[in-house]
Amino acid sequence: MKHLVYLICGIVVTVIFFILSCSSGFNIYDQLFFDQALTNKMYNLNMFPTIAAITIAVAWGGAAIYYYAINSVKFDRWYHWLAVMGVVAVLAPVACFIYNDAVFEGYVGAKVQFEMQTILFAALLYVVASFSMRWWSTNCRHTPIPQ
């Protein structure tokens, strides 16, 4: 039952993150970084929800791969888990940047700065996803912190 609560909480946090990326008043992507020209353009093109969806997919996908695809006693130490987090934290901003650059060109410096916050969001969501789904992993359920 406790594990199910973790899962539900993880999903709720993720959905809240997504909703905050869609809102026009308090938008989560306005908070850490703001470049008038770039941020307004991305907002007008409705790109924040897609950027958020990419981040969520990479973070939850990374966690799912670690716990259910890798799922090996050889890789059940905390630094293995951390290594996957590192991959997620690199992959998410790169994917977001590619998407961003495909929609419109220019603003490269500002785009790179914008994607920095994706690193943080991806890492946080990876932690959330890990604590949501680790309990049912056959070999890695004790990673990163045994419970």
Place this chain on the structure above:
Amino acid sequence: MKNIRQLPILLLCCTALAGLLSCGGHGQLEKAVRMALVEGDTTRATYDSLCSMITANPDRYADMLTAEGKVDHKKLAQFIQDVGSRLRPPMLWDTRPYGGLMDLSLTIYFERSGSMVPYDQRSGGGQLKKAVNDVINHFPAGSKVDINIVNDGIYPYRHSVDEFLQDRDIYQSTAGMGDAAYTDFQLIFNKILEAQQPGNVSVLVSDLIYSPKDTHGVSLDKIFNEENSLATRVFARYKGKSVVVQQFMGDYSGMYYPYNNEPFSYTGKRPFYLVIIADTDVMDQLATDKRYSGVLDPQGMRNSYRFNQATSQVNCRVLAEWKDNVGRFRVKYGDKIVLDKCQGDRETGKLCFSMAVDLSSLMKDNAMLTDAANYDVQSLDGYTLTIQPIDASMVTAHNKEDLAGMTHILTLLGDLKSHSDDVHISLRNELPAWVSQSSATSDTSSGASFATTTLGLEQLLGGMFDAMKGGSSFFEVTVSVQQ
């Protein structure tokens, strides 16, 4: 719960559900509107493609259709406005010229009083006739056009419109119609307003000199007061009407009949006026519908003023980077424009920010728009306004998106002292200066300003202004400045 591999699918469903809830049911249409606004593709073709998107999916967009299955242009315009208002900065797209517009009819009322005849002499430049012909020609071919002659009453012109256009001496061909000795505006305006049908534009061609019967021995002040109150009384009775007065100059050659009934001969320039009367929504259509372009902005017009003009919404963008900007700020758009995290200049403590605005929809001349004295600026920190028109030299690769479609730059400078300050800018709606400058208190001799003034114009238009003021301002913008 054993089959945990379904977890990603569950998550995707949640994400999709959240996306659906946040985007509403008109996702595709909203996306198309958003793209049109963002890319500045606000053309008739784009509007038509939105209409076909709606008609192609009648079930999905049932609320955008009328009972007959046609696009409800008012609802679509509202939808576009809603999408535009959520953008950063909020964007406006005036779609009125594209859909659901009436075909307008035109009725000309040609004043035939004694002092109008010298405007259309064969030796003169024919400016009066040209101004009237232009109005008729600015209406598309096939429009219903009626012509009437007015003085003590309204009499239909007995010939066709083509004959009117070719008529070299309109006063000769209409000789004997009515009593040309006096002009009763109360009767004329009442008749025009009474006779006006929906979708009709009435144009009175007149010198706007009030000359009622039996003025012998009556003081000029009394005549002015009478003129002023009759104008108010007539127009106050017809709510929802909008009037545009256009001033022209014409060659005048012949007898002039002043208020003291001692006529004298005059040859030279004299002002004359076109008074355009229509329902407010028809006047709005005249201002925006390309089919009638030129009616409100004709060649040769010196001045104009629109009565009963409501406060307009104008497109407005704060320029994040501009040569005059002083201090730092961050722009947020919502119900109003917010500049937050403001910091004054390190040395002077002042904050200066500029906004690009589109004032073209106001139909005002540049001299009026660029005179800061016509604006009210209210704020705690005493912001002052300067305004300049946008010219090509201001546009750079960096700011061209912000300046696209904009006409003027409003620059506000103030001391950043208050923690939070609302800077309220409005363009006052008042009778323009040209009205008093073109108004005379005596017309008994052809003195210095006789060529450019009309007896009692200020009183007549002032009376109309009291009845049809419209909004207290032509447009208003509020910027919240927060430290």
